[in-house]
């Protein structure tokens with residue numbers, strides 16, 4: 168039996184919990200024995216009750232004073248703080264949890280950035296977190312001061328039930344070990360082999376056509392999540408989960424949905440458990456170091472991961488067994504990531520952590536990109552037309568696209584980039600400073616910015632990608648041409664750190680090329696088959712449609728037809744229900 172997370176948490180902090188009442192006890196004891204002063208039971212009770220908040224307040228004030236002094240000594244300033252009068256910043260935490268459930272990504276920060284600037288202090292439960300959407304600071308975090316900004320112990324614990332010690336949440340030697348184990352697989356020309364994508368794309372598009380012919384709209388997000396799950400499991404392990412074989416869901420209110428039993432399909436069990444594990448992990452990260460108090464008696468990720476592991480374990484066993492059966496001189500080039508991994512280790516836990524990390528990193532991310540690409544193509548038919556023209560002229564109406572095709576399809580890349588700019592898959596991310604660090608000022612000549620040691624720094628590429636001062640006055644519009652015309656040279660070329668969908672530096676996404684290929688492949692196949700996409704708001708669950716008050720808001724919030732939400736990655740709440748015109752059918756008419 169594992170010890171409940173809350174008990175572990177309190178156990179680790181026992182000295183800090185016991186010290187304040189112990190001090191009160193000693194003072195009362197001293198008063199009584201040395202000075203013969205008897206404190207009334209009522210006063211003693213008050214003293215005990217107030218000892219923790221008082222100790223905390225003294226500690227917080229003391230640390231703030233030290234930070235302030237240290238900043239001054241460096242000729243630097245602390246980032247301005249978002250005002251919050253509630254004790255310890257309880258209101259800020261409450262708002263961030265609420266926003267996690269209901270609001271538009273970045274709500275709550277945008278107003279503050281307008282008032283206070285692009286680097287801010289948020290006080291959450293007595294702990295300062297620094298937020299930035301400034302390219303220079305994000306560059307410091309990810310590249311020039313990489314060594315000073317780590318994922319840290321807190322992130323490791325938050326992600327541990329989901330990913331173990333895998334590449335995604337580890338630091339230092341453990342991270343290097345995992346990264347160097349997986350990297351060779353991605354640099355091989357193997358990422359140019361599209362057989363895996365082709366089979367699953369064909370399956371997905373076939374099912375979509377059939378469903379549309381029946382007269383129903385399709386949840387595109389669900390569809391591409393199945394496509395990327397089957398592709399990822401086959402690419403990584405050589406065996407796919409066959410989530411497409413579960414069939415597509417019908418709109419919620421249709422009689423067909425009530426009859427269908429796709430909920431029970433084993434691959435749906437896997438997908439639901441994995442999704443829930445990620446959602447609960449994302450919620451944990453909002454609570455920061457205090458998360459065990461919110462899962463006091465039970466780890467809320469572990470149970471879901473048990474279901475996930477039941478699927479993965481037999482595949483791992485099989486891979487290790489096969490490797491052991493082959494004499495070293497007969498071994499061939501590994502075909503899958505798992506085959507490649509078992510050549511470096513047979514340790515089950517390491518294999519499982521690495522496979523799950525890559526699944527988490529590679530699956531929802533590509534599905535998200537495809538979902539928002541389809542959303543934007545539906546909203547911008549002229550872009551769809553232009554992209555389709557490029558596809559038909561470079562690849563034709565039915566040929567399978569190749570690596571060389573993609574290199575020549577500039578508009579396709581621009582559409583993908585523009586999707587990743589506006590709907591950044593990893594909208595917010597964070598690191599913790601190892602030591603006190605100095606960031607350059609936002610405006611050259613101003614005082615630099617002091618970041619204390621052990622401070623969580625949150626960077627928001629989602630907001631940075633939408634800044635009009637960095638991207639031009641039309642930054643909120645979807646316009647792929649900005650990656651091709653003079654705007655490219657005006658904004659992005661001189662300042663490449665304004666566009667960071669895959670991050671940068673030593674921890675840059677390992678799967679970037681793989682992702683571009685997978686997304687490109689699917690989009691080409693999609694537009695070879697279909698000539699138009701329309702949103703189907705009638706099928707979207709009504710409570711997930713953008714609330715009426717969004718129409719009055721600033722920014723893209725007012726034009727959105729679906730609700731973008733973040734767990735670990737960006738997704739469309741309630742799915743993306745669409746209708747599409749099959750190519751040929753409408754064109755012949």
Ligand code: HEM
Nearest residue numbers: 334528529532533536592593668669670674676677678682
């Ligand atoms: C459009 C799709 C994708 C996007 C936008 C994306 C974005 C990112 C980002 C922002 C990070 C940095 C996370 C951090 O350091 O906190 C990352 C890391 C990573 N990505 Fe991707 N990713 C995508 C697809 C993929 C795919 C398909 C794979 C593999 C099959 C993959 C594998 C990884 C790995 C292994 C890391 C961790 C690297 C490290 O920490 O050293 N990604 N990705």
Ligand SMILES: *[C@@H]1O[C@H](CO)[C@@H](O)[C@H](O)[C@H]1NC(C)=O
Nearest residue numbers: 577578580581584650651668
């Ligand atoms: C898309 O963005 C990547 C950087 O992430 C860049 O290398 C590539 O040239 C861009 N392509 C186009 C067509 O904009």
